[in-house]
Amino acid sequence: MTAESPDVTIQHLLRELAPQVLGVVVRRHRDFSMAEDAVQEALIAAAAKWPVEGIPANPQGWLYHVAVRRLTDQVRSEVARRRREDAVASEVWAEWAFVPPPTGDIDVEEDDTLVLLFMCCHPALTPASAIALTLRAVGGLTTMEIAKAFLVPEATMAQRISRAKQSIKASGIPFSLPSDDERAERLSAVLHTLYLIFSEGYASSGGPQLQRIDLSNESIRLARMLYALLPDDLEVMGLLALMLLADARRVARTGVHGELIPLDEQDRSRWDRALIAEGVSLVTRALAHRSAGPYQLQAAIAAVHDQAARVEDTDWPAILALYGQLEQISGNPMVSLNRAVAVAMVQGPAAALDFLKTLDDDPRIAGHYRLDAVRAHLYERAGDRERALGHYRTAAERTASVPERDFLMMKAARLAAEPPQKPREAPASELT
Numbered sequence: 001m002t003a004e005s006p007d008v009t010i011q012h013l014l015r016e017l018a019p020q021v022l023g024v025v026v027r028r029h030r031d032f033s034m035a036e037d038a039v040q041e042a043l044i045a046a047a048a049k050w051p052v053e054g055i056p057a058n059p060q061g062w063l064y065h066v067a068v069r070r071l072t073d074q075v076r077s078e079v080a081r082r083r084r085e086d087a088v089a090s091e092v093w094a095e096w097a098f099v100p101p102p103t104g105d106i107d108v109e110e111d112d113t114l115v116l117l118f119m120c121c122h123p124a125l126t127p128a129s130a131i132a133l134t135l136r137a138v139g140g141l142t143t144m145e146i147a148k149a150f151l152v153p154e155a156t157m158a159q160r161i162s163r164a165k166q167s168i169k170a171s172g173i174p175f176s177l178p179s180d181d182e183r184a185e186r187l188s189a190v191l192h193t194l195y196l197i198f199s200e201g202y203a204s205s206g207g208p209q210l211q212r213i214d215l216s217n218e219s220i221r222l223a224r225m226l227y228a229l230l231p232d233d234l235e236v237m238g239l240l241a242l243m244l245l246a247d248a249r250r251v252a253r254t255g256v257h258g259e260l261i262p263l264d265e266q267d268r269s270r271w272d273r274a275l276i277a278e279g280v281s282l283v284t285r286a287l288a289h290r291s292a293g294p295y296q297l298q299a300a301i302a303a304v305h306d307q308a309a310r311v312e313d314t315d316w317p318a319i320l321a322l323y324g325q326l327e328q329i330s331g332n333p334m335v336s337l338n339r340a341v342a343v344a345m346v347q348g349p350a351a352a353l354d355f356l357k358t359l360d361d362d363p364r365i366a367g368h369y370r371l372d373a374v375r376a377h378l379y380e381r382a383g384d385r386e387r388a389l390g391h392y393r394t395a396a397e398r399t400a401s402v403p404e405r406d407f408l409m410m411k412a413a414r415l416a417a418e419p420p421q422k423p424r425e426a427p428a429s430e431l432t
Helices: 006-029 032-053 059-084 089-096 113-120 127-137 143-150 154-171 180-202 213-229 234-247 273-287 294-306 316-330 333-347 349-359 369-382 385-398 402-417
Strands: none
Touching: 006 032, 006 059, 006 113, 006 213, 032 059, 032 154, 113 127, 113 154, 113 180, 113 213, 127 143, 127 154, 127 180, 143 154, 180 213, 180 234, 213 234, 234 273, 234 294, 273 294, 294 316, 316 333, 333 349, 333 369, 349 369, 369 385, 369 402, 385 402
8 A cells, every 4th residue: 555645644634633622622722713713823834834744742732833833813803903993992902911822832632522422412502503514613514515415506505604603602501511412412413413424534535546545534533522422322332333343344345546446346355353343242232222313324234244254155034124124214316225125135126126216206316426336236237238337327426425426437348338238236225
């Protein structure tokens, strides 16, 4: 594997440090909106200086120092503006006077990221706004990436995030872990946010790389912290298991040039057996307690795949049954799409194609590239080359991911070049 360039290493470091530094700044200076702006400016400064001057000995302290200087400049500017308007500038400055710019290294060993995560999922925000803000402040996703995850225009998402930051400021939320009751109220949004961050890292929604390892690692790190805080919560356990079982396949999912390798073609000897064992242990313990939630069920599906020594050994009836349970409690069209693959493996492609018709009128997935990609696989298995080719090409046009586009175009090219063949097995879904 090629070593990362210094610029890429710095980008990964900045993404890892950003939520930690933001947590320190918010905890010490209270204003979330101003702190987030200041940290973003510090990150921009680091991205410009570190490749030239080198990474400082204390990169967290460096970022904090620069962020506080920017924060102080903002306050002074606000004071000056209010003075010009004959406002009560002295009251504004008094609130911040206790925070002089630091002169030496600060102790940032305390990781406030989990506190920041719960803060962003405060009930003062709508669930959609809480998730979007957390993805921005904690996950490090760009506004465009978040907009793609929510299937809304980038400008709409930018406004949503801005309003969320203002709501945090107006609410006076203390920077501390919530009480037990407050934590239960916010946990669903926290789990969904971590799931979205991991999903973006597992299969990037756009760009030249299939995987964004920094996002996967950060979401797993946060999930481990959450599990340490709530070791008896079954859905926390299920989400961590799902992440570990999916991440166990990481190195086998791409080729030497970064190309996508689907699940049924992966070298399973390269899967991380330690992560699989840990994930299976977690989901087994979670499922032993009571009716399973969505993350436990997804983890159970991933475990069935990971425990199959060969693709031929996959227990597809078990996977189909699990998807049936998951579909009943989630109502998510992506779950139905993955269930169609399991239907094909158990009942044949014709049954799966009939099942997919139920998704054509669902605005949440109609026109999504994955619907065309699954149809292409099923038509290929059924021996309908022309329809398979059409759907492969349409899916390739609709995805923003370069590796996925290349994979779909390669499938189309190979199918076009091959002589007619008897129907063959459909490849397994990459989401499972």
